Amino acid sequence: MSERAGMRLTLGTFPVTSIVFGARTSYDGGRLTVDKTAALAAVREDARIVEADLEIATPGESVRIWPVRDVIEPRVKIDGPGVCYPGMCGRDITTVGRGRTHRLAGMGVVEVSSVNWHDSGGDFVETYLDMSGHYGEMYPYAKLQLLCLVVEPDRELGDEARNDAVHKAALAVSDHVAAATRELSPPSTEVFELGAVDPSLPRVVYIWGVHSPQAMSGSPTAFGTATYGLTRLTPAWLLHPNEILDGALTGPYRTAFAMSWTVANNPLLMDLYRRHGRDWNFLGVIALRTEWTTQHEKQLIANQTAKLAAMLGADGAVVTWDAGGNEFIEVIRTIRECEGLGIKTVFLTSEDDATDGAPTMLEPLPEADAIVSTSFFRNRTLGVAPVPPVARVIGLPTKAMNDDLRAGVGAGYERLVPVSGTLPPPWRYDDHYGFNSLSCIE
Amino acid sequence: MISAIYEFALTTGANRVVRGSRIEHVCGDPGLGPEKDYAYGMRIVTTALDALTTAVSGPTLFDPVHGASTAELARV
């Protein structure tokens, strides 16, 4: 498959060690200079945007960024078909993963806006990021140079349009800074392809559970990690890992560990890829969209996803997911169906509360016998202390707090607390892709 | 218990489980139009009441579309 499709990607990395504002957007030896006027002009090309500003946050600073909807690593296609982050917000949907792509490593573009995900059911944006302190250190973002786009769209627009507008704006900033590398030679490059391997190596797939928010939001396009811009519930997608390097799996998300940056830099994916030909024959990624709302659909999707892996010839599968509720059901059943087809699975997952010896899996099934735990998904269960006050806030000055300590951008009756002061950590930690070493034991 | 994701209810130990329509509208289906929607919801509820009058020895599924209670599915 690989050779005929020519899925060979050269990824050039430009490490960013500082970001400054200046007259012209350029990259020079680690310093990214950003022409704020030009970048914001690109944002304002979309008439839906009414407010936009850029700010910089650096590692170690006493700064808090709120509300954070996404963090994007700037990537741009230099050669080869398509655009990076294809399909999002009306972008070209040409299949990506070939040719040459440049990335600005060590940085992220942060999408900061009061726009909430949808108006159904009180699921609010609730992530904030600290660049220092005990909470900041739990996430990879505190080590990145962050270019924060604080953006607001026309309030009269509907939720979908507002979500689309602010993410499009963040992508505009990402495109603008990534373009600075267009004519440059990357300090380092890596070639990615799934070449022919020793046939005796075990064949493995990565089954990547991706939450489709349509069941919760009533919208097929509301927030979420999209596959070529589609977040809707569909049968599983087979993706070449190069497509993911070019951003085919991307989108704003409600947990920090499944935002665009962590998806594009997923360490599990990268190690699966880099050890192709050495430890295994990596067959690719199966993106399993989750949160179907009947038993019938959940089981059907599980059956078909396992079948897809089997038809690819998988001997083994690593499985991750990015959500926290009934989405678990189709994921664990996919694992069960894989095991039934002779595909050995490993499940990387967070855990629910264990109080009184309760099972920490929503629907424990004995077939899931190889589980790696990234610890409890709730910051409260982890015992994460309230965050200390900070010297500077990027974004909104207040956060709405509810009795359940979850509310984010507010729904009228919560009390507003200053973001610069002490706050409880956001509700979810949820290390979906195993970035950290926190786990559970008994 | 009336739930659209009924197997999960069975494996986690609920003893009398009735298959609901869909998470977003458990007792009915707005897509059927008002009369059939109500009839479907009523069928689900009467199946649930039948379940309350049926002796069970473990997790058991009662499926409204198929009418009578199904055999025990205690797989746990």
Added chain:
Amino acid sequence: MTTPLRVAHYINQFFAGIGGEEQAGVGVSFRDGAVGPGRALATAFGDAATVVGTIVCGDNFAAEQPDDAQRAIASHLGDVKPDVLVAGPAFASGRYGLACAHACLTATRLGVPAVTAMHRDNPGATSFRKSVLIVPTGESAMSMPAALEHVTRLATKLGRREPLNPAEVEGYLPQGNRRVWDRGRPGWERALDMLLAKLHGRPFVTEVPYNAPEKVEPARPIADLTRAKIAMITTGGLVRKGNPDRQVSANATRYHRHSVRDLEQLTPEGWEAFHAGYFNHIVNRNPNYILPLSFLRDLEKHGRIGGVHEYMYALPGVSTPVAVATGLGQAIARDLSTAGVDGCLLVAT
């Protein structure tokens, strides 16, 4: 440090050589030193410990006269004053496993650390693993050598009052004490290591052992529906319109009770859903989808049910820890029971 520990060993009538099933009613006795498998136990301990005495009890005596049995066991423990008690191994023998567990509890109450060993499905294990330290074994005495090696290792630690590592590390049955633990290497790395091990048939240890949900005894069926009082509960996050009670949309720590006594149905003017886990708008147009009041009133009018309980219970079933849900469920059940409710419909979303 090098003084050998003093170990007391608890065994049943069979392993003591008294007899089999026909001798299971024999009472509690004591013998100096090691008896039967106690000798292998002593050997397994090596220089670390001496089996100073053996407490023997018939399995039936332990089951049928528990107070007498435990009193006698306590008395012998008081005389011997061991550093640690080892009970069994009981393997798959259910009564023996239960007896071992009780002996360990008695020892613990006297301040004597204790450990036993049996198969993980032994009733002694399923009932007592949270309060008794249990080493998992095979099903039969064929696994005696491995069991003794494991038990003596733990018993030595206990006798020396050394802290125990988590169950996963020391190999005893999990005690419902799951907690945060830094494994020192990132999750992605551990996942790929585990995958390789599993693919190549090498041993691996799952970080989350299978923990079966509890089984619940089903309630008896309602004899006469036409005289039954039926209540409704929903976890669909039903709230009064405008949410004046400020019910949360997730992470519930309480339920809300509302009267439906004067209502024929739930209307969109009066009710809506506030639940972070599903699309609320369909229920907003017809709240009866998650609390079937309209249907029950219809059936009540036609005499199919005796009546609808005046109260319904609502909460948002999103991200509720099992322990919290258990407490809420018990409280609601108590309420319904006190009110003489015969049956209940619980609608989940």
